Amino acid sequence: SSELTQDPAVSVALGQTVRITCQGDSLRTYYANWYQQRPGQAPVLVIYAKNNRPSGIPDRFSGSSSGDTASLTITGAQAEDEADYYCNSRDSSGNHLVFGGGTKLTVL
Amino acid sequence: QVQLQESGPGLVKPSQTLSLTCTVSGGSITSGAYYWSWIRQHPGKGLEWIGFIYYSGAAFYNPSLRSRLTISLDTSKNQFSLKLSSVTAADTAVYYCARVSSTASQQVDCWGQGTLVTVSS
Numbered sequence: 017s018s019e020l021t022q023d024p025a026v027s028v029a030l031g032q033t034v035r036i037t038c039q040g041d042s043l044r045t046y047y048a049n050w051y052q053q054r055p056g057q058a059p060v061l062v063i064y065a066k067n068n069r070p071s072g073i074p075d076r077f078s079g080s081s082s083g084d085t086a087s088l089t090i091t092g093a094q095a096e097d098e099a100d101y102y103c104n105s106r107d108s109s110g111n112h113l114v115f116g117g118g119t120k121l122t123v124l
Numbered sequence: 125q126v127q128l129q130e131s132g133p134g135l136v137k138p139s140q141t142l143s144l145t146c147t148v149s150g151g152s153i154t155s156g157a158y159y160w161s162w163i164r165q166h167p168g169k170g171l172e173w174i175g176f177i178y179y180s181g182a183a184f185y186n187p188s189l190r191s192r193l194t195i196s197l198d199t200s201k202n203q204f205s206l207k208l209s210s211v212t213a214a215d216t217a218v219y220y221c222a223r224v225s226s227t228a229s230q231q232v233d234c235w236g237q238g239t240l241v242t243v244s245s
Binding site for chain 2: 046047049051058059060061064065066070102104105106111112113114115116117118
């Protein structure tokens with residue numbers, strides 16, 4: 017399968033921990049990457065190769081993976097974390113990229 | 125700090141060809157460390173990978189768009205381009221050019237600001 021599945025929406029109380037998941041067969045073979053997209057802006061890479069943070073990304077963002085599911089965890093969510101989050105990976109052929117449908121995170 | 129900037133018409137008529145160019149500054153598109161990619165986002169929807177090209181000219185396309193799609197490089201101008209033929213209203217989207225790492229994880233580590241292309245008569 018070349019699909020990555022995400023929950024459409026997740027909410028978290030300010031300061032609490034939230035996990036956003038991404039499921040797909042290709043994740044058994046390839047790493048997941050995660051992107052944050054605020055309204056009207058281009059996406060920003062927040063986690064790559066399962067659990068690596070680009071420079072400038074707060075350490076409250078972390079990634080993990082087990083079997084066909086990858087997860088993005090935000091520990092101590094802040095108001096500015098409210099955004100859409102997308103996972104992506106290579107598809108099962110390894111020659112193409114695929115994105116999950118996105119998860120809208122609301123910080124209450 | 126590499127920067128990417130899309131350019132091209134914001135309005136395309138149905139059945140015509142959508143053409144966009146991405147100008148890369150602060151880095152060379154002949155670097156073997158990256159693929160150069162196009163990604164689109166339909167209004168209010170998620171991200172869709174269109175395709176990418178390597179400095180060698182090898183291109184990889186989304187199977188659902190392959191028959192209408194060409195991605196090319198212009199190394200003299202440090203640009204890469206997208207051509208999508210026979211467009212319909214379903215091709216209306218924000219189009220992003222982006223840089224993809226050539227490592228195993230192929231993360232998209234740099235994005236252009238995006239450009240809205242509307243297909244309408």
